[in-house]
Amino acid sequence: MQPKSPPNPGRRKFLIGATSAVGAVGIAGAAVPFISAFNPSAAAEAAGAPAVADISKLAPGEMIIVEWRGTPIYVVKHSEESINEIDKNLERLADPDSNTEVQPEYAKNKYRSRKPGISVLSAVCTHLGCAPKYYPELGVVDFDSEWQGGFFCPCHGSKFDLAGRVYAGVPAPDNLTVPPHYFKSDDILIIGEDGDVA
Amino acid sequence: MVTRLMNWFDDRLPLTATIERHLTKYPAPINMNIWYLAGVLLVVVLVIQLASGIWLLMNYEPTAEGAFASIQYIMRDVEYGYIIRYMHTTGASAFFALIYLHMFRGMMYGSYQKPRELLWVLGWITYVLLCALGFTGYVLPWGQMSFWAAQVIMSLFGSIPYIGEDLLTWIRGDYLISGITLNRLFAFHVVLLPLALIAVVFVHILALHEVGSNNPDGVDVKKHKDEDGVPLDTKPFFPYDVMHDLYAIGVFLIFFVTIMFFYPDGGGYVIEYVNYEAADNLKTPEHIVPSWYYTPFYAMLRAVTFPLFGLSAKFLGFVVMAAGIAIFVALPWLDRSPVKSIKYKGIYSKFFLALFVVSFFVLGYLGTVTSTPGRTIAAQIFTVTYFAYFFLMPIYSKYEKCKPVPERVQLG
Numbered sequence: 001m002q003p004k005s006p007p008n009p010g011r012r013k014f015l016i017g018a019t020s021a022v023g024a025v026g027i028a029g030a031a032v033p034f035i036s037a038f039n040p041s042a043a044a045e046a047a048g049a050p051a052v053a054d055i056s057k058l059a060p061g062e063m064i065i066v067e068w069r070g071t072p073i074y075v076v077k078h079s080e081e082s083i084n085e086i087d088k089n090l091e092r093l094a095d096p097d098s099n100t101e102v103q104p105e106y107a108k109n110k111y112r113s114r115k116p117g118i119s120v121l122s123a124v125c126t127h128l129g130c131a132p133k134y135y136p137e138l139g140v141v142d143f144d145s146e147w148q149g150g151f152f153c154p155c156h157g158s159k160f161d162l163a164g165r166v167y168a169g170v171p172a173p174d175n176l177t178v179p180p181h182y183f184k185s186d187d188i189l190i191i192g193e194d195g196d197v198a
Numbered sequence: 199m200v201t202r203l204m205n206w207f208d209d210r211l212p213l214t215a216t217i218e219r220h221l222t223k224y225p226a227p228i229n230m231n232i233w234y235l236a237g238v239l240l241v242v243v244l245v246i247q248l249a250s251g252i253w254l255l256m257n258y259e260p261t262a263e264g265a266f267a268s269i270q271y272i273m274r275d276v277e278y279g280y281i282i283r284y285m286h287t288t289g290a291s292a293f294f295a296l297i298y299l300h301m302f303r304g305m306m307y308g309s310y311q312k313p314r315e316l317l318w319v320l321g322w323i324t325y326v327l328l329c330a331l332g333f334t335g336y337v338l339p340w341g342q343m344s345f346w347a348a349q350v351i352m353s354l355f356g357s358i359p360y361i362g363e364d365l366l367t368w369i370r371g372d373y374l375i376s377g378i379t380l381n382r383l384f385a386f387h388v389v390l391l392p393l394a395l396i397a398v399v400f401v402h403i404l405a406l407h408e409v410g411s412n413n414p415d416g417v418d419v420k421k422h423k424d425e426d427g428v429p430l431d432t433k434p435f436f437p438y439d440v441m442h443d444l445y446a447i448g449v450f451l452i453f454f455v456t457i458m459f460f461y462p463d464g465g466g467y468v469i470e471y472v473n474y475e476a477a478d479n480l481k482t483p484e485h486i487v488p489s490w491y492y493t494p495f496y497a498m499l500r501a502v503t504f505p506l507f508g509l510s511a512k513f514l515g516f517v518v519m520a521a522g523i524a525i526f527v528a529l530p531w532l533d534r535s536p537v538k539s540i541k542y543k544g545i546y547s548k549f550f551l552a553l554f555v556v557s558f559f560v561l562g563y564l565g566t567v568t569s570t571p572g573r574t575i576a577a578q579i580f581t582v583t584y585f586a587y588f589f590l591m592p593i594y595s596k597y598e599k600c601k602p603v604p605e606r607v608q609l610g
Binding site for chain 1: 346349350353354367368369370371372373374375376378382479480481482484485486500503505510511512568569570
């Protein structure tokens with residue numbers, strides 16, 4: 001025996017619709033804490049505070065590694081020679097003018113630095129996040145017969161010049177990221193803040 | 199006494215009916231061959247992984263500070279802890295080896311064709327869940343390879359245009375891979391994903407028992423039935439299949455424990471040597487390789503070295519890699535052949551299936567070695583041939599000449 005269809009189908013349809021709508025709003029509301037809990041916690045945000053580096057003892061051609069937000073930041077002081085030859089292999093670079101926005105506005109120049117001669121680069125390969133290694137020497141190296149100095153990623157073979165500009169034809173798509181930074185004095189470098197944007 | 203007990207249960211639960219439907223009266227085709235063992239062995243491995251996993255959990259510490267040390271503690275101080283851990287690592291590799299065989303069986307005999315499309319889709323979901331379980335579990339020991347594998351895989355999400363960076367921070371819960379990331383992957387690995395896997399495997403088996411097992415001839419065994427309505431070319435699952443499955447499980451376990459006891463590292467494939475070093479976020483290993491079961495897809499990821507349509511090479515590589523895994527789900531709708539089994543399909547289906555297998559193995563090899571320009575070109579070629587199997591299937595499966603399919607299953 002078929003049950004008799006309930007009276008007032010229009011009213012029932014409306015009630016089912018209204019209940020569903022209210023239920024959906026409830027679910028959306030309840031989802032907020034679950035999605036938000038995935039964001040960095042207050043402690044994680046605090047741990048992401050700026051890093052301070054003393055660069056007074058850095059000699060030309062030398063590099064130090066500063067940790068900021070758990071990732072290595074390379075701070076390189078270039079020699080006069082390499083600053084002068086920065087344009088020597090321009091045709092091999094994918095983005096020599098830093099058109100991709102991976103640096104603050106003040107580092108959008110051919111040295112990709114705020115202060116000429118000092119590079120501050122995130123040592124995270126823009127391909128898959130490995131740490132490229134610093135190869136300042138010129139000439140023949142394992143991976144390149146006309147090396148002009150720069151960074152080489154051992155994971156998948158991406159190459160960057162001394163200013164962190166990526167070579168064409170390697171897996172990495174972009175130049176190395178320049179983190180926000182400023183020089184508090186000649187010797188003190190702050191990584192993680194723009195300071196007074198010049 | 200037993201009858202009265204069963205009656206008591208049957209009045210309250212469909213116990214006898216369930217046992218008959220899924221075990222004693224489940225009709226299994228008589229011409230099933232060795233390829234049909236992978237399914238039951240997968241269930242065995244699932245049980246091994248659940249048991250060993252729960253026991254590992256009793257001594258594992260899910261923190262960035264304590265994870266690596268707790269693994270060493272399990273290996274050295276917990277009684278038989280090293281056996282339980284090796285059981286779990288060997289089980290992970292066995293899981294993938296068997297599911298690849300299981301999937302290949304389905305591809306060979308057209309087990310995804312009507313009416314088994316949903317069965318195939320459910321199986322594909324278990325494969326994706328398994329991939330997620332493999333990845334999340336791999337990160338837990340917090341060794342160098344754990345950390346950098348997480349870094350590489352998670353940074354793929356950062357390549358998504360516009361939302362990538364924010365999405366990445368949201369997934370990690372930090373500005374880098376950290377203990378926070380480890381904890382959420384831990385929650386996925388031990389609660390969410392196993393629950394989902396068990397549920398989907400359960401539904402997969404329910405669906406199998408609804409549509410019935412396919413067989414190497416791909417003929418419908420339900421077409422010819424005896425006077426009781428039992429298909430002629432079948433035998434009851436219990437005792438006939440259970441008995442030979444038990445034998446197969448015994449043989450499988452011989453191989454399993456041989457690796458577990460004597461070659462737990464599997465030559466660096468089951469456990470990678472780099473992972474014997476604790477995670478260090480400032481030092482990248484010389485050579486990052488994923489576990490062997492992901493290497494075909496990793497090779498595809500690396501094969502894309504050029505940007506296209508304004509999208510970065512990295513993002514496209516991610517898309518191609520994901521497509522390599524996702525494409526399997528489309529098989530039931532790509533195959534236009536009137537014939538199920540490869541035995542009766544035409545020469546093109548055989549050629550493309552062979553090409554697929556070769557591509558899978560070559561890509562798998564390329565994913566384990568460092569890339570050179572020559573290898574990148576090889577990876578690009580075999581990525582294309584891998585996808586050719588799928589994307590050309592609607593054409594070659596439709597227009598090729600098939601052999602006539604017999605009315606009944608063939609023995610011998």
